Amino acid sequence: MLNNYSTEDKVLLSVDCIIFGFDNEGLKILLIKRDFAPEKGKWSLMGGFLKKSESLNDAAIRVLNHYTGLQNIYMEQFYAYSEVDRDPEERTISVAYYALINIENHNTELIKNYHAEWFNISKMPKLIFDHDEMVAHAVRRLRYRTSTKPVGFELLPEKFTMRQLLELYEAILDKELDKRNFISKINSLDILVKLNEKDMLSSRKGSFLYKFDKEKYDAKLLNNFALNL
Amino acid sequence: MLNNYSTEDKVLLSVDCIIFGFDNEGLKILLIKRDFAPEKGKWSLMGGFLKKSESLNDAAIRVLNHYTGLQNIYMEQFYAYSEVDRDPEERTISVAYYALINIENHNTELIKNYHAEWFNISKMPKLIFDHDEMVAHAVRRLRYRTSTKPVGFELLPEKFTMRQLLELYEAILDKELDKRNFISKINSLDILVKLNEKDMLSSRKGSFLYKFDKEKYDAKLLNNFALNL
Known part of the structure; x- marks a missing residue:
């Protein structure tokens, strides 16, 4: 022993x-x-x-x-x-x-x-x-x-643009992502709420703001998904 | 310091x-x-x-x-x-x-x-x-x-039935799985090769034998998927 x-x-x-x-x-x-x-x-x-x-x-x-x-x-x-x-x-x-x-x-x-x-x-x-x-x-x-698992809740402001979320993922993965493909994959996770509000600083037309649906976000923390970006 | x-x-x-x-x-x-x-x-x-x-x-x-x-x-x-x-x-x-x-x-x-x-x-x-x-x-x-990630390569015999694979997953997850749903999810991973051979011990009609496609299996080890069973 x-x-x-x-x-x-x-x-x-x-x-x-x-x-x-x-x-x-x-x-x-x-x-x-x-x-x-x-x-x-x-x-x-x-x-x-x-x-x-x-x-x-x-x-x-x-x-x-x-x-x-x-x-x-x-x-x-x-x-x-x-x-x-x-x-x-x-x-x-x-x-x-x-x-x-x-x-x-x-x-x-x-x-x-x-x-x-x-x-x-x-x-x-x-x-x-x-x-x-x-x-x-x-x-x-x-x-x-x-x-x-989802990321971003503690990292982004409460309301954020899709570009900010994209940049977070690009920073972590250290690669450029195709924006349209990214949006479609993130939307398929069903953790975002699109607000009826725009960030007017980012472009002339403005960019819609989003926030996380905390309940769905937390559920995804428990149940894995596969996000192949 | x-x-x-x-x-x-x-x-x-x-x-x-x-x-x-x-x-x-x-x-x-x-x-x-x-x-x-x-x-x-x-x-x-x-x-x-x-x-x-x-x-x-x-x-x-x-x-x-x-x-x-x-x-x-x-x-x-x-x-x-x-x-x-x-x-x-x-x-x-x-x-x-x-x-x-x-x-x-x-x-x-x-x-x-x-x-x-x-x-x-x-x-x-x-x-x-x-x-x-x-x-x-x-x-x-x-x-x-x-x-x-896939499991089974080191755990099952080289040729195995779908029931054996199902039982492995049931044992790890400690729950009964719906067989039809399981087969469809496992097939969607595209890691199995269906053989032109049957195990005749398991039932009167026999059960088809499968083996892992080692190359695809190994690729899935590197790229995660989500298998929500």
């Missing part, structure tokens, strides 16, 4: 937080510059060690708050990284969490007293350790989620 | 393996009876501590092999369980892995020298610690996977 262990087998556990943000400039990621060794001065995910008295979820919330002031962000745990040599100083297993937030709703907190900075996902610097692999993995997870 | 830790913060890390099996009696799970304290004599998932020199994947493979003799089983990591009091003896964080295997292909190894036993998923005993929660979580993960 495998019930034996030595104190030697005890390891450090850390959490790393991958915060994706969305605004009218596209999909971004929140990073910090390390001010301690190893890898001082390099860019990194927001991470910290698990304490004896907390769960991994507690630790992820504490670490995110420490670096950004952000509170009440629902992060999803997605993978434990455990290669033996992933941290050159000390054996550390890191459990990664991710979330996607609306930058405009949260940015004031971020820039007040804290150290984190937003980077466009296509122009981010090289990260320490295996953090690039974590980010690539989280992006795949986010795209997979987008193909089976 | 969060770069400080004390030796106190080091914890034990374990892996727990959730092996689902399928045969003509339905969906089963592989469990062991603990022969050491705490919780001696109770049923448990197959678990063990991570060693200094191995990754979590290595540990999961080693633990599964120790208890069952099984080799070359692809297990998927799915969640790290970290509630502070989940193990009454010592703070331990456990990373759970799962796999779904064909019982008939592997059973001889299991019963030779090892300690693991198969239980029908609907008649399994209460498990130690938070293992019941892990199993419930893995079952949800398996069902979600089944709704977006």
Whole structure:
């Protein structure tokens, strides 16, 4: 039986937080510059060690708050990284969490007293350790989620144009989508309510505004669909 | 910055393996009876501590092999369980892995020298610690996977009847499915090849045999679909 262990087998556990943000400039990621060794001065995910008295979820919330002031962000745990040599100083297993937030709703907190900075996902610097692999993995997870669950409720304003929704999907999938095809596929999900109201800033004729039908949106969160965009 | 830790913060890390099996009696799970304290004599998932020199994947493979003799089983990591009091003896964080295997292909190894036993998923005993929660979580993960990716290639014989495929889905989803509706939905996935051959044991007229179109099956593994059964 495998019930034996030595104190030697005890390891450090850390959490790393991958915060994706969305605004009218596209999909971004929140990073910090390390001010301690190893890898001082390099860019990194927001991470910290698990304490004896907390769960991994507690630790992820504490670490995110420490670096950004952000509170009440629902992060999803997605993978434990455990290669033996992933941290050159000390054996550390890191459990990664991710979330996607609306930058405009949260940015004031971020820039007040804290150290984190937003980077466009296509122009981010090289990260320490295996953090690039974590980010690539989280992006795949986010795209997979987008193909089976609705996105946008927490990311778009209450009323939005079809172009804004299209741009959100283009940002996450990192590709240009055919607008007519997109509209037809999104409409087939039956989660949008077309309003009798136009955004007159976007074009001369104006663009109809939409909002999510919260009840149908939430039902789709529980029952997957396939959105092959 | 969060770069400080004390030796106190080091914890034990374990892996727990959730092996689902399928045969003509339905969906089963592989469990062991603990022969050491705490919780001696109770049923448990197959678990063990991570060693200094191995990754979590290595540990999961080693633990599964120790208890069952099984080799070359692809297990998927799915969640790290970290509630502070989940193990009454010592703070331990456990990373759970799962796999779904064909019982008939592997059973001889299991019963030779090892300690693991198969239980029908609907008649399994209460498990130690938070293992019941892990199993419930893995079952949800398996069902979600089944709704977006094909299953069956490693679980059914090379040639199988539509009834066998139906029974596999019924076992995973734990509900009776309407046969005609099921056939029409499965056919719409376009992953089956109908053979010019019948299984004459299942009924007087016989039942047509099918096999998977491996190329189309693999393509569907990469591109999700929605199968709302």
